[in-house]
Amino acid sequence: MIKKLKYKEIDFSRYSKCLDQSLQKNQYAKKEVLDVLCESWELLIYGDYEFVMPIPIKKKLGFRIVIMPLFCQQLGVFGPKSNEEIELQFLNFLQKNYRIFSYFFNDKNLITQNLKKKKNYFIQKTDYQLLRKNYFKGRKSTVKTAQYLNFKELKAADFLDFIKSNFKGLDKKGDMDQFFRYMNFLESENTLRLFGSYKENDLTNMAIIIDDENQFSLLGLINDEQYKSDNGASFLIDRILKEHIHEKSFNFMGGSIRGIEVFFKSFGSVLQEYPVLENSKKDLLKNFYRK
Template structure:
């Protein structure tokens, strides 16, 4: 039996145990992360927390609707073993009882119904030398090699570096979204889950990779570039250095993308396709097309 559980009624101890023991375990479903990114959420529960599905919501014009929070890629169903029949029941319950504007399941969730998919790219823990020799595109090897005049540093989360990130961040049109990104970085920093990796041209900062630092993987939250130094190939240099330093112990999650040019960039480092399904309202489909 699946039931809806309001936030104040959630048994967070059981919820956390379910997440920790789940096959689909990911960063976004954690209580503290959803509290930060959504603020308004509840869950669907199967039996006694044998499976759970977090439901983030917003309220507009007096109507509650389901929408993925900004900077949150995948949620979905979390259970000890992914089960298509149970997933189907969650899906039908979600569609029947909520107004779904946009909801993304995780890459482990399978359904009988054919749902639309989005693309994500990840690199598993690997030997860097083998990864670079066998998986890098030829052009990416060359580009990374040509950028070796740059200097790699892991930098602090401070006022100067925040100013650089905010000045050069692309894709956030609203000032409220920029603030939300800054607040999320502060949250990550406070939870020891933020890593900032930078490329310098001599003494000048020209690129920053903003990473979510988990125990088993890095997730690329943003790649910030000073367009005045585009020809220096800082993004290729940065990703290559991060992989060189850490891919032997942590996966690298590129966090997307469905934009062709960015997708090719991720694949060129040996990123492996990992699709995930989603529900989207017809209104949002028209706006996105």
């Protein structure tokens, strides 16, 4: 049986224990991360925190709507194993009790009932030389031609102007403000890493990385377009993999846009698909008076 808990009703020690011991464990579902990224959130539980499912909530025109927050890629059902029957119970409860604009499950959830899928690309911890053999031929060549660039680790506070000037995809000021709040949070948690590629003294590209236990996750890849021909993005990702893939896996955190997908695949990454529940604004309005 599924039960809904408001934020103040959640036993966070049990919630964290369930996440830590779950097959689907990921960084997005951590309490501290959800507290930063969500306007508010609550929790669905099965049994005595045997399985859990965090639900991000945002108020629109006085109504509470389920909507995935920026920079939160996968939530869904977490528990000791994958269980399609239990996941279906969570899905049915979600659809009956919430107004849903968007909700993303995780790549280990089995549920597929009338759900679309989004793409993510991932590289397991491995030996760099073995990984290099799986690079696309064109990527190997591009990386090789960019070896005149220099690789440095950066401090976030020194490069905020570069981020503001070159970050693509965040058109709203509020979205950029949220991005910097998230960066500040990650820095306070000692999980923020920034790497840059330089052409002589000029920063050409920057990778913003979440360093979470045994995994690197690519939060942002920022490129100065005037140096596009120098292939700094390829150089930068390759160098990070060369330095760290033997000790940490690498999560590209996306890949549904064709050009970006090909770029991520070209480093020998593997596809991870995850189910998503999305409604158009029109469909949402039809069900606006649901509880």
